[in-house]
Amino acid sequence: MNRILLVEDDIALSNGIVMALRDEQTELVQCASLQQARECFVAHCVQLVILDVNLPDGNGLTLLKEIRETSSTPIIVLTANDTETDIVAGLEMGADDYVTKPFSLAILRARVNAQLRKQGSANASYFQQSGFAFDFDAMLFCKENTAIELSKTEQKLLRLLVENRGRTLERSMLVDRIWTDSAEYVDENALSVTVKRLRNKLGDDTAKPRYIKTVYGIGYTWAVE
Template sequence: MERIFLLEDDEALGRGIALALQTPDRAVAQAATLAQARALLQGQDFALLILDVNLPDGSGLDLVRDLRAAGHRVPILLLTANDLELDEVTGLEAGADDYITKPFSLAVLRARVGALLRRGAAPAAEIFVQGPLRLDFARLEFRRDGAVVELSKTEQKLLRVLVENRGHTVPRATLVDRVWTDGADYVEENALSVTVRRLRSKLEADPAAPRYLKTVYGIGYRWEVTP
């Protein structure tokens, strides 16, 4: 049974969302406050978390940050009435995977939920092939048009995170946390930009080659599925 967790303080809206998402093979557990959510999430596994941002006892963003800091990789979809770009950037940088503003249609919500569940269930491929690229993460062998491309360890980590999240924008803060994992207390502000630039120069050296690594200004980077 696939299980979704919903944190929404509006009782009517929460009931509507739960009814829209429940199926014979899918259950929805609900909470209305941060305190209830933290208690229910203890020791339980969910395929997806849907979290309201503005709550009676705090912000859902705090829960997102706590979960990511604890190493939880479960997909998270944020619900909020805030539709400013800054709010979206803040949510993504906190560790959320997607963001939807109120009011929204249940059809759109179901589509977003379905996409996140498929993404969360998909195992990370050890060999990824796209266009002229063949990326073997198990053997750490990377080729473009059959020729070996030498990547540093940092470039390999960055490439893997982007490919595993292909089609989705990964915030800069998330990339820094996932790539620079050697315990350093400080990472230079431009380290990520420099690494992205070097990776591009190696994978997209041919001017006629497809452009896979897209900059999403103000947020982060995305590996394009169909460049």
């Protein structure tokens, strides 16, 4: 299921875009302001953002800049026909594409589908299992379509586990790989703490974990289902 965050304050246009894009494989989350969009982006795991530049509480490019600080989620900017400076600024800030108003809904749909295809074909860092969806490049982590916030350390641990699922990874190797940038000695207890926090965030029962399993005396493994 593809989830798209649509940030557009023109309700009639927003509803028209929803009608044009929504299908069995695509869901849209509608927002009409910057603040609402910020909250929705954090709360939902989205594969694409359609972002209007002119919003009632500010410039949409502000949100584009904020998203690019933490995520590579594809963004299509909607801009008025005579605002070339917005187009240039948006692309320089990291927008993946733009559509100028007024526009054909068929053209927007084609642009959206192109971005989703590009993301799917290029995203070797995407992992999905049992209600989990992890996009390591975009730093988006979801369980049952609900976003999970992970620290950089937790992200490193999770990526190592799922990329080597079914294999037991030794504690010493995990410590070396996760804390490679640390100039200080890292006690192995730090790994135990990180595993516990990650299990809690994923909803993995710490007493009888289903996904991150402990191999006593050796390390950890992500269970293959």
